[in-house]
Amino acid sequence: MKAYAAWVKRRSSWVLAGLVIVSFVLAAQIPRLQINNDLQTFYPDDPLTQVYRAVLSLFGEDQFTRTVYVRFSAQEGQSVTSPQALLEMEQVLEVLRAVPQVVSAKGLPDLVKLISSGLHGGDPAFAALPVAGDPLGYSFAQVIQLTLQRLSTVHDFLSPQGTALVLAYLDQNANLLQVSQDVAAALAPVIDAAQATSIELMSYGTAIHSFNQTTFQDMRLLLPLAAVLMALILSWTFRLPRTTWLSLAALIAVVSMEVLYAKSPADAHWSIVMMAIVLCLGAMWIELTTRGYAPATRLKAMVAASLSAAAVTVASSWIIALLLLGLGIVFLTFRPLQEVYLPLAVVGMATLWTFGTMAVLGISLNFLMIAVFPLLIGVGLDNAIHLLLRTRQEASQGQSQAFESALLHTGRTLWYTTLTTLAGFAALLLTSSPPVRAFGVLSTVAMVSAFLVLMTLIPSLQRWVQTDAAAPWAVGRSRSASWMPRLMRPRVAGVWIAMVCALGAFAFVDGQQLQVFPYDLRWLLPPQDSQVRLYEQLNEEFKNYDQVNVLLQGDVAQLEVMRALNQILTPALSASPHARQVRHIGRLLDDVRFADPQAESRFLEDFQTAPDQAFLHLLDRSWQQPGVQDRLRGLAHRGESGGYDATVVRVDVLRAHSPEGVSDIADDLQRRLQAVQPALESLGLRVSISGSPFLERLSLTALKDSFFQSMLWGFVWVGIVLIFLFRSFLWGMICLTPMVLVMALELGTIHWLGLHISASTALVAALGIGLGVDYTIHMARRVKEHANIETAIAATAPALWGAAGTTLAAFLTLLLGQIPWNRDFGILVSTAIAYAFAVTLWVFPSLLAVMKPWLLRSPETGPAATSSRRTL
Numbered sequence: 001m002k003a004y005a006a007w008v009k010r011r012s013s014w015v016l017a018g019l020v021i022v023s024f025v026l027a028a029q030i031p032r033l034q035i036n037n038d039l040q041t042f043y044p045d046d047p048l049t050q051v052y053r054a055v056l057s058l059f060g061e062d063q064f065t066r067t068v069y070v071r072f073s074a075q076e077g078q079s080v081t082s083p084q085a086l087l088e089m090e091q092v093l094e095v096l097r098a099v100p101q102v103v104s105a106k107g108l109p110d111l112v113k114l115i116s117s118g119l120h121g122g123d124p125a126f127a128a129l130p131v132a133g134d135p136l137g138y139s140f141a142q143v144i145q146l147t148l149q150r151l152s153t154v155h156d157f158l159s160p161q162g163t164a165l166v167l168a169y170l171d172q173n174a175n176l177l178q179v180s181q182d183v184a185a186a187l188a189p190v191i192d193a194a195q196a197t198s199i200e201l202m203s204y205g206t207a208i209h210s211f212n213q214t215t216f217q218d219m220r221l222l223l224p225l226a227a228v229l230m231a232l233i234l235s236w237t238f239r240l241p242r243t244t245w246l247s248l249a250a251l252i253a254v255v256s257m258e259v260l261y262a263k264s265p266a267d268a269h270w271s272i273v274m275m276a277i278v279l280c281l282g283a284m285w286i287e288l289t290t291r292g293y294a295p296a297t298r299l300k301a302m303v304a305a306s307l308s309a310a311a312v313t314v315a316s317s318w319i320i321a322l323l324l325l326g327l328g329i330v331f332l333t334f335r336p337l338q339e340v341y342l343p344l345a346v347v348g349m350a351t352l353w354t355f356g357t358m359a360v361l362g363i364s365l366n367f368l369m370i371a372v373f374p375l376l377i378g379v380g381l382d383n384a385i386h387l388l389l390r391t392r393q394e395a396s397q398g399q400s401q402a403f404e405s406a407l408l409h410t411g412r413t414l415w416y417t418t419l420t421t422l423a424g425f426a427a428l429l430l431t432s433s434p435p436v437r438a439f440g441v442l443s444t445v446a447m448v449s450a451f452l453v454l455m456t457l458i459p460s461l462q463r464w465v466q467t468d469a470a471a472p473w474a475v476g477r478s479r480s481a482s483w484m485p486r487l488m489r490p491r492v493a494g495v496w497i498a499m500v501c502a503l504g505a506f507a508f509v510d511g512q513q514l515q516v517f518p519y520d521l522r523w524l525l526p527p528q529d530s531q532v533r534l535y536e537q538l539n540e541e542f543k544n545y546d547q548v549n550v551l552l553q554g555d556v557a558q559l560e561v562m563r564a565l566n567q568i569l570t571p572a573l574s575a576s577p578h579a580r581q582v583r584h585i586g587r588l589l590d591d592v593r594f595a596d597p598q599a600e601s602r603f604l605e606d607f608q609t610a611p612d613q614a615f616l617h618l619l620d621r622s623w624q625q626p627g628v629q630d631r632l633r634g635l636a637h638r639g640e641s642g643g644y645d646a647t648v649v650r651v652d653v654l655r656a657h658s659p660e661g662v663s664d665i666a667d668d669l670q671r672r673l674q675a676v677q678p679a680l681e682s683l684g685l686r687v688s689i690s691g692s693p694f695l696e697r698l699s700l701t702a703l704k705d706s707f708f709q710s711m712l713w714g715f716v717w718v719g720i721v722l723i724f725l726f727r728s729f730l731w732g733m734i735c736l737t738p739m740v741l742v743m744a745l746e747l748g749t750i751h752w753l754g755l756h757i758s759a760s761t762a763l764v765a766a767l768g769i770g771l772g773v774d775y776t777i778h779m780a781r782r783v784k785e786h787a788n789i790e791t792a793i794a795a796t797a798p799a800l801w802g803a804a805g806t807t808l809a810a811f812l813t814l815l816l817g818q819i820p821w822n823r824d825f826g827i828l829v830s831t832a833i834a835y836a837f838a839v840t841l842w843v844f845p846s847l848l849a850v851m852k853p854w855l856l857r858s859p860e861t862g863p864a865a866t867s868s869r870r871t872l
Helices: 002-010 012-032 047-059 083-098 108-119 140-150 152-156 176-193 204-238 242-263 266-290 295-315 318-332 338-361 367-396 402-430 434-460 490-510 530-541 559-574 585-595 597-609 611-624 626-633 659-681 692-726 729-752 761-786 789-816 820-842 844-850 865-871
Strands: 067-074 102-106 163-170 197-203 546-553 579-583 636-638 644-653 686-691
Touching: 002 012, 002 402, 002 434, 012 338, 012 434, 047 546, 047 636, 047 644, 047 686, 047 692, 067 083, 067 176, 067 530, 083 102, 083 108, 083 140, 083 163, 083 176, 083 197, 102 626, 108 140, 108 152, 108 585, 108 597, 108 626, 140 585, 152 579, 152 585, 163 176, 163 530, 176 197, 176 204, 197 204, 197 530, 204 338, 204 367, 204 530, 204 789, 266 295, 266 318, 295 318, 338 367, 338 434, 367 402, 367 434, 367 761, 367 789, 367 820, 402 434, 402 692, 402 761, 434 692, 434 761, 490 729, 490 844, 546 559, 546 659, 546 692, 559 579, 559 585, 559 611, 559 644, 559 659, 579 585, 585 597, 585 611, 585 626, 597 611, 611 626, 644 659, 659 686, 659 692, 686 692, 692 729, 692 761, 729 761, 729 820, 729 844, 761 789, 761 820, 761 844, 789 820, 789 844, 820 844
Parallel strands: none
Antiparallel strands: 067 163, 067 197, 102 163, 546 644, 546 686, 579 644, 636 644
């Protein structure tokens, strides 16, 4: 490490140039990042998932994620079944079918056209709206009434509450966000011109777009707040001189203007911009005065800065002008405020490296990745705090090369903590949940980026790092250590550890009953969001969001298969209390026969001599009818030879809002299918089942397993790395033991607060272990260096306070966001960090005191090890 510091010092200019070039190159890649929140990528590899993908490949999507829902509600004095309402629905269908990546669209007008065509012997000329000039004397309204009376599938598009639904299905490879925007833009004129109905649009892509906007709003408000909190905590940690506080306050006020700007009305924006610029100029004047510049020089500098800010604001934007002014203040106050600027620079550069690397690797982001921002803030600032504070401590002890000494000792410890953190996050790569594994990849990249930036940026700037001052409290006797000798007395320490372990055991046992969130759109969006309101309305009116698919593969164009569908499978599945309706090709063909008298006549004629051939002819006829073809494609698959080799039975089930409810639905339908499966297989059919409840149960199980798997593997990997780094099994286990207590307390906290495990909170175990063990490593390294627990606490506690404070502030800002999942994530990670800090500072020393006889036999490091063993 000493040779590395010397090498960086000699080549600091080249290192800085390399850092800038790499940062610019990776920053240029960030616009290439793709956001993918498609739930299909969240399903674990499993036979159920394979069946689901087979249904998707053969019959297309009939699920929530790739369906656009258009809801029609009648305006005052109107009805959704009136001719005018049907014309408006037909216009919507025509617009949807013209949108790229929309595979098909269907609604009530298709059924009306089917009846109209059937009344005229299947003549396609009458399969159009409006129905006018009918030679048989049927009016448009009468055809609508016949449709409502004769077709059972009409209930797919009409609700008991008097609303109607039009569905559009998207291509399997469609860009959900782009299609949702295209659909909204295409339908906007139709929605504005509607007179009989009020039209509302909902899709998963629209919901994700709303989620992304909400996330952006949260980040725009929370990141400035996090920056302000970080600056304040860093200033407190390093006890910055009072003369620098005015400049710091001005910078904080400027950053806070962004929050005020986002929240204020448009007519107030210019005044906010002017206030921010005036604050920057005032801070520059104060710094120039503090540094003793002549009045004329100060005036010239202020005039130049003002003109530059005005020119940049007019030519580009006020944000860039403020950025330049802020950089000017940073330049003027670099040394006095270096402990603020350098850690924040590490975090900023590490963020560019992380997301730029993800773009280069082609890894898509999802809604879980927002957790990387507080993670980078916590880790980047923690490491910088330890390094810079150790530099101050070395300088206060008269070290002529304080930074090199700090890098020698703390740099090695930071290498230890980075490896253990990576080991903890590596546990995420071994879980069965794909989104959790993806977060493990991103967090690993983030940790490596933060460490590399820290160990290159700050050492290359060491000639500008001020080391001639130190905060007295940082190197003296810490208040945290003033009462620790009482807890380290042999009898007291044993009792204290026993009490804490008893609390941990109780929390662990009590926390075993973890609950898992079933996937629900309402956990992604704020409760007041329009998509949430529409989601709840559609779920109440149509209750068709969850679907079970029974895949039958074989020759399905047979009389016996149709009988089995109607007389065996449908009664078995319909008897389930969870089933709303069962849809299959038998019902669809019945509707075609009722709607088309000519098709019915031909079918009955063929049925007398060749029943199987009658169904094949009816399927072929239906395949050619535009009003039926889209619906038939969603239920039957036509092979290359022209035969029908597969069909799917779709069971609409009521949506469950708890893991137990999801399991009940899946178990009940699985049991009912197994009862009739032998009869179906005797017809030469291969039977398999999948669908929303099965996949959701699979995902929930994977999330819960991921929580415990990541905890188990986190302990294993971190333990191995600790033993290797300390070259001592005893020291490795001592550093890891507090994390067992932390995780036990975390389990209890999850249960006590009534929180659930979701896609985001499943990450907490690995994050808690990976981040929390850093505190014990820093403490253990100081104990091994000084061979005295009290001295180690006094030297380490200030850095631990600052590190824990910045990490907690970073994650606690998530509580102010609008997204429920992120708020829960912020709560759980914050409690894990708080437990790790408290256990390290107030329990770990007692454990060291109890283990003193065995630790004395362990090889020590550090200059004072030999002479000071007896003081441990």
